[in-house]
Amino acid sequence: MVCCRRLRHASHASRAWLMSAFAPVEPTEGRLADTIAEQIEQQIVAGQLKAGDALPAERELARIMQVSRASLREALLRLVSRELLTVRRNAGYTVAAVTAPSLTDPLLRLMQTQPKAVADVLELRQGVETLAARFAAERATEADQGAIAEAIEQMEQAQQAGDAEAAATWDARLHLAVAEASHNVAVVTVMRGLFTVMREHVRRTRAAMLVNASGDQALRDQHRALVAAIRQQNPAAAEQAAEVHLRYVRQGVIAE
Known part of the structure; x- marks a missing residue:
């Protein structure tokens, strides 16, 4: 039971840290999807988001970043096309691993x-x-x-x-x-x-x-x-x- 409590605590701590990697998107003159994609990409490049990290669900992430789900989805799919994220049905988006x-x-x-x-x-x-x-x-x-x-x-x-x-x-x-x-x-x-x-x-x-x-x-x-x-x-x-x-x-x- 102690082991299970530790695992749950570690999981909650990891999730809290992952959520803190995202912030509301500041308005810009360009397309909103571009700005969203750039912010997430910066987190990957900086190592704040690591290979295997699962992003929050679209609805939750849109709320945190204070953007529409349509713009967010466009940004996420753009990152998928750049092979920075992977996506699976019913599993959401995950930071891609660079396997070379x-x-x-x-x-x-x-x-x-x-x-x-x-x-x-x-x-x-x-x-x-x-x-x-x-x-x-x-x-x-x-x-x-x-x-x-x-x-x-x-x-x-x-x-x-x-x-x-x-x-x-x-x-x-x-x-x-x-x-x-x-x-x-x-x-x-x-x-x-x-x-x-x-x-x-x-x-x-x-x-x-x-x-x-x-x-x-x-x-x-x-x-x-x-x-x-x-x-x-x-x-x-x-x-x-x-x-x-x-x-x-x-x-x-x-x-x-």
Whole structure:
């Protein structure tokens, strides 16, 4: 029962935060649908609306934004055509996930057959994620900090329980949460697009690192240092923590 109450509380808190992402639309000289679409798109670009977030029902959203349902529907369908939203009958509108299959599928195949591809992905991660960590320490909102804290908590719980698959997934989600906290649309788009590749990459690198207790402790300490630096709003420390973590992983993969 306690678990259920926690889940309901988390669900209500998440919904309250999502509702706060929308605001009444200010009158402009242009078409109202364009203004609505632009406001929602800005929330997606800024990372306030994340992949998988379900928008409120049309009637409710129209009330919050103080617009007609006809103009709102036109704006939402425009965002669907731009592949920023998805829509399903009786399920409403959802923020689309950037999967970039034309990029991720070849990388996944190469990682399965070519060891060098794993090291190459690490080089890419090192460049993007050190930058993301610095920006996250400068720009993370309270909601971003909550997402990062949840990811590291779930990752450590899964690792302690011996669930390697869940630990790898939450590890990847932690790094994605840091990227989303950067509020840099280029960084976020690249990291979201590479999420499937990153999850597989994390699974492989964790297997190489966690062959002994010292590797387990090292990864735990590195992740905690990264999260702490972001929480303390220390950009230099966050960048350094990301650099140390990815260098450690890279050296382990090369040795493996």
